[in-house]
Amino acid sequence: MEYRKIARVLNAPIDVITWDGALYQLGFWAAQHESRYVCICNVHSVVTTSQNVEFGRVVRAADMVTADGAPVAWVMRKLGNAGQQRINGPDLMWKYCMQAQTLGESIFLYGGSENTLSILKEKFQIALPGLKIAGSISPPYRVLTPEEDEAYVAQINASGAGVLWVSLGCPKQELWMAAHRGRINAVMVGVGAAFDYHAGTLPRAPGWMQESGLEWLHRLVSEPRRLWKRYLVTNTIFIWGAIRQLFMHNWKERRGLEQGGNPGERRKGIAARDKK
Numbered sequence: 001m002e003y004r005k006i007a008r009v010l011n012a013p014i015d016v017i018t019w020d021g022a023l024y025q026l027g028f029w030a031a032q033h034e035s036r037y038v039c040i041c042n043v044h045s046v047v048t049t050s051q052n053v054e055f056g057r058v059v060r061a062a063d064m065v066t067a068d069g070a071p072v073a074w075v076m077r078k079l080g081n082a083g084q085q086r087i088n089g090p091d092l093m094w095k096y097c098m099q100a101q102t103l104g105e106s107i108f109l110y111g112g113s114e115n116t117l118s119i120l121k122e123k124f125q126i127a128l129p130g131l132k133i134a135g136s137i138s139p140p141y142r143v144l145t146p147e148e149d150e151a152y153v154a155q156i157n158a159s160g161a162g163v164l165w166v167s168l169g170c171p172k173q174e175l176w177m178a179a180h181r182g183r184i185n186a187v188m189v190g191v192g193a194a195f196d197y198h199a200g201t202l203p204r205a206p207g208w209m210q211e212s213g214l215e216w217l218h219r220l221v222s223e224p225r226r227l228w229k230r231y232l233v234t235n236t237i238f239i240w241g242a243i244r245q246l247f248m249h250n251w252k253e254r255r256g257l258e259q260g261g262n263p264g265e266r267r268k269g270i271a272a273r274d275k276k
Contacts, residue, residue: 007076010241011050029187030162037177037188040089042069047234055171058178089191106132111167112195114138120199134159164188167195
């Protein structure tokens, strides 16, 4: 089992990892065709981890959980993980595909509409002409029959792809990946709306909004009727939860310093006492 450093944001276990570390780990698993799954956790996912028992179980069992959303990465930094970056789905997908193009690895696309997949593959061929897309599936929105599911699994495994990008939306994609670990011989990465962003069928927030942690606001303005309740409720819960968590973290740190002083000086004092 690989060493993982975990930071708990509210009740969600997030990997303390760099971009290079995340890309390397995905590439290592892909080369071995290991059946793994990766969750990309934004504010909504972090809050849902505490509210939905099954979703929380799935996230905690994931092989990697990255900090999507500037607020999640910010809390991690305040908890002592200096320099933690936001590792979001769309950028992780694009960066990895650039790496896969260089290494000659193949990927598979699962999710999205037929139209989105068609546009996405065309754009990949233009931007990353060396990228091998082993196949794509646009599954129906209804529940699959066991026979359909088996056929899709067989198609994905026969393709030889090392990474399966899954775009079904949260929490459906996370539940789907967890149910297929051990059956699909590839690393599954749930990337939400990444297919639509890269295809251009859904506009993504400008760079300055992404960097300042306001991508959620862009999505809210783009789809207010569908997303207003989600952001109103989950953002409020996250803010209060983060304030409480950071207060307790800082209080424990201050208490530890008051009781023990400088850790180095305390160790010296113990050593001197033991010599007497």
